[in-house]
Amino acid sequence: MIEVVGLSKRFGTHAAVSELSLRVEPGTIYGFLGPNGAGKTTTVKLLTGLLRPSAGRALVCGFDVVASAVEAKSRLGLVPDEPFVYPKLTGAEFLRLTGDLYGIPLATQRRRIPELLEMFELSHFAGELLETYSHGMRQKVVLASVILHEPKALLLDEPLVGLDPKSARMAKEIFRTMAARGCAIFMCTHVLEIAERICDRIGIILGGRLIAEGTLDELRRRGKGAALEDIFLELTGGVEYAELLKNL
Ligand SMILES: Nc1ncnc2c1ncn2[C@@H]1O[C@H](COP(=O)(O)OP(=O)(O)OP(=O)(O)O)[C@@H](O)[C@H]1O
């Protein structure tokens, strides 16, 4: 379970995240939407302990990510906006490293790693250095690594960027399966169709503040039955460019 209580982060005088409070229950996917620069990635970094909050706190399975960092992180999986991997490791070595870091038994790793590489069509590249992988291939290795260690809480920052349609479909199904097994998933995305399709709850952040939250149906009722795209643009002021377009 993921819980955020009065979380704030300032960079100098700029408030990137302001008094954010939300919960992601086990078995659910929470879609976190917002325009560029709204504070989504900053929230993810606060949830992982990569950034220290200016105020408030973030909890993973009840563990404060600052005060009980190891307990929190051992239960957490992260797919960051940029697929960070060690360039001088091979795909198989990266998965072994992840497995060892999370204490996955060797016998399980020996069985699961080839399966995961096969699933993401990376078997042929398992022995190649990650620096030779394409962006999408690196993204798939990172996804395979979080499936390998089966976190109780999963943070996804634009997880489908760069994936081909087949891999994207598979990733969506994997997220739903992980949720069905009790994982709490927090996903930042700009792809509203994905939010509509796989998220149980949706939060919209603007200028660091949560401005709307609810199930898709609740948001639709607020938006008088409109599509999520219309509700999003209405709430975030995204329709103001119409005047500018006239002058093109
Ligand atoms: N390390 C930093 N130092 C200073 N300002 C930062 C830093 N990181 C983020 N910011 C600022 O915080 C705000 C929120 O950035 P953030 O990366 O969280 O946005 P985002 O919602 O993830 O946007 P995008 O949709 O483009 O990924 C922006 O104004 C950004 O300039």
Ligand SMILES: [Mg+2]
């Ligand atoms: Mg971001």
